[in-house]
Amino acid sequence: MPTYGQPTINLVKGKGCVVTDAQGNSYLDMLGGIATNILGHAHPAVTSAVKKQISTLGHVSNFYMHPNVLKLAEKLQDLTGDKGAKVFFCNSGAEANEAALKLSRRTNRSQIVATEGSFHGRTMGALSLTGQPAKRDPFKPLLSGIKHLPFGDVAAMRRAVTTRTAMVILEPIQGEAGVITPPARYLRQVREICDATGTIMAIDAVQTGMGRTGEWFGYEHEGIRPDVITIAKGLGGGLPLGAMIALGDYADLFKPGDHGTTFGGNPVACASGLAVIDYIEKKDLLSKVSRDETFLKESLATLSGIKLVRGRGLLLGIVLKRKIAFEVRDRLEDAGILVNAPSSSVIRIAPALNISQRELKQFLLIFSVVLRKAHHG
Numbered sequence: 001m002p003t004y005g006q007p008t009i010n011l012v013k014g015k016g017c018v019v020t021d022a023q024g025n026s027y028l029d030m031l032g033g034i035a036t037n038i039l040g041h042a043h044p045a046v047t048s049a050v051k052k053q054i055s056t057l058g059h060v061s062n063f064y065m066h067p068n069v070l071k072l073a074e075k076l077q078d079l080t081g082d083k084g085a086k087v088f089f090c091n092s093g094a095e096a097n098e099a100a101l102k103l104s105r106r107t108n109r110s111q112i113v114a115t116e117g118s119f120h121g122r123t124m125g126a127l128s129l130t131g132q133p134a135k136r137d138p139f140k141p142l143l144s145g146i147k148h149l150p151f152g153d154v155a156a157m158r159r160a161v162t163t164r165t166a167m168v169i170l171e172p173i174q175g176e177a178g179v180i181t182p183p184a185r186y187l188r189q190v191r192e193i194c195d196a197t198g199t200i201m202a203i204d205a206v207q208t209g210m211g212r213t214g215e216w217f218g219y220e221h222e223g224i225r226p227d228v229i230t231i232a233k234g235l236g237g238g239l240p241l242g243a244m245i246a247l248g249d250y251a252d253l254f255k256p257g258d259h260g261t262t263f264g265g266n267p268v269a270c271a272s273g274l275a276v277i278d279y280i281e282k283k284d285l286l287s288k289v290s291r292d293e294t295f296l297k298e299s300l301a302t303l304s305g306i307k308l309v310r311g312r313g314l315l316l317g318i319v320l321k322r323k324i325a326f327e328v329r330d331r332l333e334d335a336g337i338l339v340n341a342p343s344s345s346v347i348r349i350a351p352a353l354n355i356s357q358r359e360l361k362q363f364l365l366i367f368s369v370v371l372r373k374a375h376h377g
């Protein structure tokens with residue numbers, strides 16, 4: 001169906017951060033399947049874990065336990081710092097947010113607060129949380145009782161959130177909106193408001209999670225602990241895998257029969273997730289990602305034509321002085337670099353966390369040439 005427009009590139013192969021199309025052209029992949037191929041393409045840690053699992057036991061359904069699902073849940077529990085956290089596995093970001101939405105109904109409250117410009121997925125519930133009129137409007141009526149507030153506006157949050165608010169849901173950085181970072185202390189202040197009203201603070205870390213920002217889920221730099229975390233994208237290392245993690249007392253809101261999915265917690269997807277986390281930890285990729293952020297921001301600051309660089313870690317929105325992002329994206333593609341332009345003035349990069357210094361330099365070099373050319377028409 002023509003839901004995406006017609007792609008012009010037909011990719012057939014990938015290794016690390018390089019992908020190859022059907023004609024044999026290769027590209028440096030600076031988008032990583034939209035923040036998803038977190039260890040790049042065909043990473044041996046992922047392929048060997050997946051091969052081993054698919055040739056042993058591919059699927060069991062949720063009538064049966066499998067060691068991988070348990071191990072991965074325990075691993076995620078560790079990463080949240082809450083030994084009592086519980087995990088619901090699903091297959092995508094939208095599904096993780098659907099699960100959060102349903103969980104919030106179990107508080108016996110039904111009002112929800114989300115933010116303008118946010119992206120939480122395309123299914124009807126997740127779309128109802130999404131704060132982008134262009135994506136929502138054709139599909140109304142959506143769920144009622146959801147308010148969208150300006151992202152970063154603490155006063156609006158204080159006014160809107162009451163003891164009748166079931167959940168506030170936020171991205172630590174709005175990814176699809178163009179990598180928008182809220183003012184410092186925003187998450188901390190929202191945390192305080194949610195504490196005062198007994199409201200679930202849900203962090204949608206679908207894009208910012210799994211080490212992308214130099215921290216596991218993208219909220220840690222504010223020193224807060226949310227009540228619910230949703231993740232997907234990078235979690236499966238390229239396989240469809242999502243999770244909704246509930247912390248503290250909220251971990252026990254769902255009762256047997258409340259929610260489910262056939263594929264969620266699939267042994268193969270979980271094997272991939274475990275391999276991903278294990279590799280990130282073993283190679284200390286979180287510190288590498290922070291160093292890469294500094295390097296990229298310092299290097300990009302020396303280029304002309306750039307207004308500012310937003311984001312954290314390896315999720316950066318390069319804001320151009322002129323509205324030529326679509327042209328820059330196309331020129332980069334011609335020059336063998338894949339990026340995305342979430343708007344007419346922003347180039348987004350979200351490469352694999354293990355991208356090499358040489359590849360980052362290659363990107364910067366070609367980007368500077370393309371920017372110069374685009375600026376001179």
Ligand SMILES: *Cc1c(COP(=O)(O)O)cnc(C)c1O
Nearest residue numbers: 092093094119120121175206207
């Ligand atoms: C991509 C994304 C989603 C939706 O994930 P899907 O796997 O496409 O359903 C939800 N929230 C955020 C923040 C995302 O970036």
